[in-house]
Amino acid sequence: MPLPSHSQLDDPAAQAAQLIVRVGVFVLATALPLACVVSRRAIFPLMPIGAILVLIGASLAPERPNLRQCLSPLFTPVGLAALFLAAWAALSLAWTPWTSVGIGIYAKTMGTFGLALAAAELLPGHTKTSNLNLLPVGVALAALATTAVALIGPTWMRAPAPTLEASTLPRSIVGLIMLLWPALTALAIRQRRTSAGLLAALTALAGAIVWTPAALAVMGAGALVFWISASAPRPSARAMAAVFALLFVCAPALALAAAALIGRAAAPPPFLSEIPVWASIVKGDGLRLLTGHGFDALSRARAAGLLPAGAPRSLLFEVWYDLGVLGALGAAALTILAYLSAGRASRAVAPFALAALTCGLLFAVTGLATTQMWWITLVSVAGFGFGLVRKGQYRTQRPRVSVPISDPHPSAP
Numbered sequence: 001m002p003l004p005s006h007s008q009l010d011d012p013a014a015q016a017a018q019l020i021v022r023v024g025v026f027v028l029a030t031a032l033p034l035a036c037v038v039s040r041r042a043i044f045p046l047m048p049i050g051a052i053l054v055l056i057g058a059s060l061a062p063e064r065p066n067l068r069q070c071l072s073p074l075f076t077p078v079g080l081a082a083l084f085l086a087a088w089a090a091l092s093l094a095w096t097p098w099t100s101v102g103i104g105i106y107a108k109t110m111g112t113f114g115l116a117l118a119a120a121e122l123l124p125g126h127t128k129t130s131n132l133n134l135l136p137v138g139v140a141l142a143a144l145a146t147t148a149v150a151l152i153g154p155t156w157m158r159a160p161a162p163t164l165e166a167s168t169l170p171r172s173i174v175g176l177i178m179l180l181w182p183a184l185t186a187l188a189i190r191q192r193r194t195s196a197g198l199l200a201a202l203t204a205l206a207g208a209i210v211w212t213p214a215a216l217a218v219m220g221a222g223a224l225v226f227w228i229s230a231s232a233p234r235p236s237a238r239a240m241a242a243v244f245a246l247l248f249v250c251a252p253a254l255a256l257a258a259a260a261l262i263g264r265a266a267a268p269p270p271f272l273s274e275i276p277v278w279a280s281i282v283k284g285d286g287l288r289l290l291t292g293h294g295f296d297a298l299s300r301a302r303a304a305g306l307l308p309a310g311a312p313r314s315l316l317f318e319v320w321y322d323l324g325v326l327g328a329l330g331a332a333a334l335t336i337l338a339y340l341s342a343g344r345a346s347r348a349v350a351p352f353a354l355a356a357l358t359c360g361l362l363f364a365v366t367g368l369a370t371t372q373m374w375w376i377t378l379v380s381v382a383g384f385g386f387g388l389v390r391k392g393q394y395r396t397q398r399p400r401v402s403v404p405i406s407d408p409h410p411s412a413p
Helices: 012-035 043-060 067-075 077-092 099-121 134-152 169-188 193-210 213-229 233-264 274-285 297-303 315-343 350-365 373-390
Strands: none
Touching (some): 012 043, 012 134, 012 169, 043 373, 077 099, 077 315, 099 297, 099 373, 134 193, 193 213, 213 233, 233 274, 233 350, 274 315, 297 315, 315 350
C-alpha cells in the first residue's frame, strides 16, 4: 500500500478513519481480554463492537478496499473448505429435531466468523506500530489482572466451578493462551524477543496461580510446536496436519478399538470413562454415522438428557455426532489446509501461527472448549489478531530507486 500523501494526512475523514480503527482495535485487543477477567459474558458485546468500529473506520478511509478484495479469502483453499463445512452444517439443519434453535445458533456462529474476517480484511494496508502494540499490552494487562484477582479478589470470583463454561478465571486463562500467540507475533516481527519471553512467562504464571493444569499442558504443547517449527515450519505443518486429520477421520474406529482395550483392563483410569460411552453411541447410530444428527444436535441432546451419562465433550465426537462422515472429512480437509497455509507464512509468523492452531485444536479435541459461542468468539478474536499482525510486517526489501539516464553528465550535488 502506498504511503499516504500530505493531503490525506490533512484530510479530516482520513484522520477520523484512523482514530475509529484504533478504537476498534483497542476494544478487541486490549479491552476484551481485560474485561473477560471479571465477566464471562463480556466477550459477546465487545467483539462485535470492536469489529464494527474497525469496519466503520475502514469505510471512511480514503483508500477503501473493494468487495472483490474483501471476499478473496473465501476463494482460497482454506476458504473453500470452510464454505463446504458451513454449507453441510446448514443442510444438516433439515433433519435435526431442533431446527428452530439450530438456525439461531448457526446464524450467530456464521455471523461471528464473518464479522471477524471482514474486520481483518478491511484493516489498513499497513498496521501502525501503535495499533500493533495493543495486542501484547492487552494480554499483559489481562494476565496481571487475572493474577491479582486469583490472589486477592473476591471469594465468589475465586470459587471453583464444575465446568469450564461456568468459570471465570480458568476461562480467562484459556483466552489468554489463545490471544498470546498473535501478541507474541506482534513483538517478534519487531525483534522484541525479550518482551515476548516476559509476556509468555507472565501468562504461564497467571495459569499456574489460577491452577489450570489442562490449559497449561495445552500451552506447553503449543510452545513445543513453536520450538520445533521455528527451524522447519513447512515439514512441521505437514506433520501436525496429518495427525489431526487422522484423528478427525478415524475417531469412531479409534473409540471402538480403545473401548475394546479398556474392557479387558482390570481397573481402567477414570479419564478414559468417556471412551466406552462413545463406542456404544457409535454402535447404535447406524446410518446417522453418514449424515449426523444435525448441526448443534449434541448440545441440545445433552441439555435434554437424551445422551448417556459421561458422553464425550471432544470436538471429534461433536463433529461426528452432528455432521457425520462428510462433516468429519470437511473438518479434516480444513485442518490440513489451515496448517499448510500457516506453514507457508513468513518465517517470523509461521511458528506462532502453527502453535496457535495446535493450541486451539487441542483445547477443542480434549473437550475443554468445542463449539460454545464464547469459544467461537474467542477464536474469531484470535484470528483477527493474526490478521492485524499480517498487515503489520515491514517490507523485507527496499524498493528500487530509478535513476534517470537522459543526462549522461549529471551535475554534482
